[in-house]
Amino acid sequence: MATDPELAVRGAVTDGEMHTLFAAAWGGDSDTSWAPILARSLAWITARRDGTLVGFVNVATDGGSHAFLLDTTVHPDEQHRGLGTRLVRAATEQARAAGAEWLHVDYEPHLTGFYAGCGFRPTDAGLRRLAPAPTAAPG
Known part of the structure; x- marks a missing residue:
């Protein structure tokens, strides 16, 4: 039986590893x-299987009582095995240990059950896109 991926707080990552993980999980290319x-994060958690990055979550902060989960990502080959939950729990503990009183996360509707299972409750929030929407390449 395979062992669970190993989690690390503030685990070393390269841009190439992150680009590979995000492309596999979300599609597209990133620079x-x-x-x-x-450098501005409160903490981040990496997950590795046999040295390969298979999961990641970032914890941002306002420097006070609020922390924010960002970029929760699990490689498709590792999904539905509890790794995402382990990443969120580890990130939650890091935020708590740093003194955050609230942990926020934005998510798409299809992830409501996942985040509810991690202890989050839905709230009303607002979102405004500041950067222009990407344009399609001429075809």
């Missing part, structure tokens, strides 16, 4: 540079 993002 995101993760070092500046992680």
